[in-house]
Amino acid sequence: MNSAQNSETASHAPSAAAVGPADERYERGLALLRKVSGHERADVLDSLADIAPDLGRMIVSFGYGELLANGRLTLEQRELATVAALCAMGNAAPQLRFHIDGALNVGVTPAEVVEVLIHTAVYAGVPAALNGIAVAREAFRDRPGLAHEPVATGEGERRYERGLAKLAEVDGHAGEAVVASLQDIAPDLGRYIIEFAFGDVYSRPGLDLKSRELATIAMCTGLGTAAPQLRVHIHGFLNVGGTREEVVEVITQMAGYAGFPAALNAIAGAREVFAERDR
Template sequence: MNRHERGRREYEGLMGRKPEEALGAVLRTSPQMFEAVVDGAFGGALARPELARRARELASVAIIASAGGAESRLASHVRGALRQGVEPSELLALCEHISVYAGFPRALDALAVVNDVLEEQGVPSPPQLHRVALAGHETVVAQKGDHGPAVILSHSLGVDWRMWEPVMERLSNGRRVFAYDFRGHGAAAGAPRPFTMDDLAADLLGVLDSFNVERAHVVGLSMGGGIAQAAAVRAPGRVASLALLATTDHAFDAFEERARSGEADGMEAQIVPTLTRWFTPAALATNPWGVRYAREHIRRFDPADWAAAWRAFRGVDVQGRLAGLDFPTLVLAGELDASTTPQIMSGIAERIPGSTYRELPGTPHMQTLERPELVAAALDEFLPSDR
């Protein structure tokens, strides 16, 4: 393969279009410039494998945005970044990063280009964020949708509300959907410790109070499912329905071991055992956004918050206490969940008379981060709406 062939191949691989199509005006006006771009740049440094294509497109967006004055080129590389698996949230975070090193004028111009490309590509707008004061701490609540039944989403231990972002757009069709950071996580990191499952249940209800919601459809995954159950036991009149995803109704011995490991070994040591519980080998190999997001959250987690959360989760004590409560319940298991297995999840369903049990094929523990389309479809079918 000669340099020209390599350049054409790399251009198409990065940008998704043949260079003759994308750079047609350049080719007609200056064949020499076309050759310099395709053969020289894309057939040279940009074709080397030391930097992945995704990393190269992020670097290209940052450099062009920081230099300024090349908005059409910037838009091309924003499209290229999306093609390489960069998430819209990562591009928006990159604009914030640029503001620190290149100044706000450059960052705001870049943000405008990113927003234009996202709109062009049909990417939904991000949820609206609200700062909410709860007992002894502040948190962030993400809202999608402004009418219809209220739905509150409680995330897994170790991440934050954005775990739900891949399903929020579909769920917000005819619903008001709220996802929040619970104590020790995201915007609520460093909240007073120790805390209990009852504290976390009270916080969930406090979020509903902040939005004047009397009754909501409560959805929780993993520890968030424990919180959802604790809230249902504490205040069943506030719960219109309950959806339990990849969770448990009783503590595991491993909870205290994980708390101690965070304290003694640090967060880097938690990455491998946590991600291998959460994701399939295929996802870990391909490293999509959900895996990258989870990895960075664990790496950056405060070990004290990590230990406090596991010790709070150790206090989950709702087994058998949901029987007889008067609201529909969905129990949603992942076929490939190595943490809260289908056997564990079906046991929960058996202990809640009248509940509905479903098993999502090919789905691991982190359901919304690896198979969001299956989760969104199951919840959309279960939850009422006014559409």
């Protein structure tokens, strides 16, 4: 589900023979890809025509025609989740650029894009967030009419109290238990979680808590190294108004960006969370 890199496209779209017989999945995927990319022609087909045309067809038919076209998440939710995961994984800058553009094309605001990239600093580190911001800067510059005013809130006072309240709002006892578990070995780490992650980042305006937790699920799934934290944030997403169906859908979507093993492992975590909440 990646765009072509910034290469020239052919003078015409691939023929029907080049991409295989037209079918419902392909046509549906092509229509959705056009909406996300903002282009009439799917550059990804041209970029792969000389080496792996079947991959291009699979991206359109499966990636967009099946994985993303079922309506279980809005396009805005899907693009924010994809931007979050690609930024966190840090290994797909061209595709991150494509999906930042895609997010803007489907109605995500520049402020929301920036917020999800800042949010990445908590789960994938500051370098990942900085690299994501650099890609967003280029995307914004290439849209001369785009209106974006940076938000500089400052850290403010009472970071600990603000963070503790936000942590309780999102994660409840699960978050508090994580912080408490650090008191005997790394109490400062617990304090940083409260003050920085929740007092500074989660408390920023510009992105609602449900969107933040959706992005966090996408990041933790994509990274594949944070199963306990993924479970905490699946709880958090449900606590702030998300549904189980949305949890399953965003994890399923990550199969296209982080691979099926990452999605399967995350689904196992979701199953545990759902069972816990049913007891």
